[in-house]
Amino acid sequence: MTxxxxxxxxxxxxxxxxxxxxxxxxxxxxxxxxVTLHLLAAIFGPFLAPYAPTRMGAGVALSxxxxxxxxxxxxxxxxxxxxxxxxxWLVILLSIAGTTLGFVTGGFLGLISGYLGGRFDIVFNxxxxxxxxxxxxxxxxxxxxxxxxxxxGTILLIIAVVGFVFAPRxxxxxxxxxxxxxxxxxxxxxxxxxDLAWKIALREILPNASGTLLVExxxxxxxxxxxxASLGFLGFGIKPPxxxxxxxxxxxxxxxxxTPATIIGPGLMLASLVIGFNLLTEGLARMTGSN
Numbered sequence: 001m002t003x004x005x006x007x008x009x010x011x012x013x014x015x016x017x018x019x020x021x022x023x024x025x026x027x028x029x030x031x032x033x034x035v036t037l038h039l040l041a042a043i044f045g046p047f048l049a050p051y052a053p054t055r056m057g058a059g060v061a062l063s064x065x066x067x068x069x070x071x072x073x074x075x076x077x078x079x080x081x082x083x084x085x086x087x088x089w090l091v092i093l094l095s096i097a098g099t100t101l102g103f104v105t106g107g108f109l110g111l112i113s114g115y116l117g118g119r120f121d122i123v124f125n126x127x128x129x130x131x132x133x134x135x136x137x138x139x140x141x142x143x144x145x146x147x148x149x150x151x152x153g154t155i156l157l158i159i160a161v162v163g164f165v166f167a168p169r170x171x172x173x174x175x176x177x178x179x180x181x182x183x184x185x186x187x188x189x190x191x192x193x194x195d196l197a198w199k200i201a202l203r204e205i206l207p208n209a210s211g212t213l214l215v216e217x218x219x220x221x222x223x224x225x226x227x228x229a230s231l232g233f234l235g236f237g238i239k240p241p242x243x244x245x246x247x248x249x250x251x252x253x254x255x256x257x258x259t260p261a262t263i264i265g266p267g268l269m270l271a272s273l274v275i276g277f278n279l280l281t282e283g284l285a286r287m288t289g290s291n
Contacts, residue, residue, distance in 0.1 A: 025286045025287065049081070049082040059079065062258060083248055084248065095162070099224050101166075105163065106169065106170030106171035108202075110172065111174045111175070111201040112197055114182060124171075128168040140161045143164060158228060162228065173216045177205070177213070181208055218280050222277030249270075
């Protein structure tokens, strides 16, 4: 006696996007929504801002928050809300580009070092430990000071600084993943085929360490806006009149008690971006099973 079974449709075999979204952690959902809103602000902010970022006399200088000026006006009469919208793309660009640079360089070197082992790995590990022991902000300020005033305050320099300080931290995670995976059968098979070390690292180890590295990328992306804003606040970041958020907070720090909206508004925007990335990181860690 044969039992006839109905064919399984593709929709039954593979859950829909709605079903998969429903099973994702709440932290991931909230984080992705917040980060998406910031990305939309970075893309459309300059077109939606009611005033130009450098326009002076947009209203009564040092006036508080209102419906027309939600974040108030600074001492030059510039609308802080408009400056925030015009500077959103800059914060996102510096954070994501710098994190990507550090992730690519540090991740590649960490995978190679963990796979090769030996003296190269020992020297590389000691070097990364030495760099990690130095505070991030101090390292960033030291690099900017060494470069000099000629290139100071440029977008490329800030991206390079963020990438440099994040690279050894990413390399440590990538190295640990490579050491764990280098004894797997598929890695040994690639080695017996005579594949080069960089090919094994990229083709065999990287795909299997992608979950851990993705969480690390999200974590560094959450730290990047704080680092960029700290450099701008201290006067070592993007130079005026570009409306970088840390620079906006620094320009209005003396107005905290006179017009607090000029400080609280940019601070809340920066905090929400960091919180969004942190929630996204937590959700990714749960989804990938990373610690």
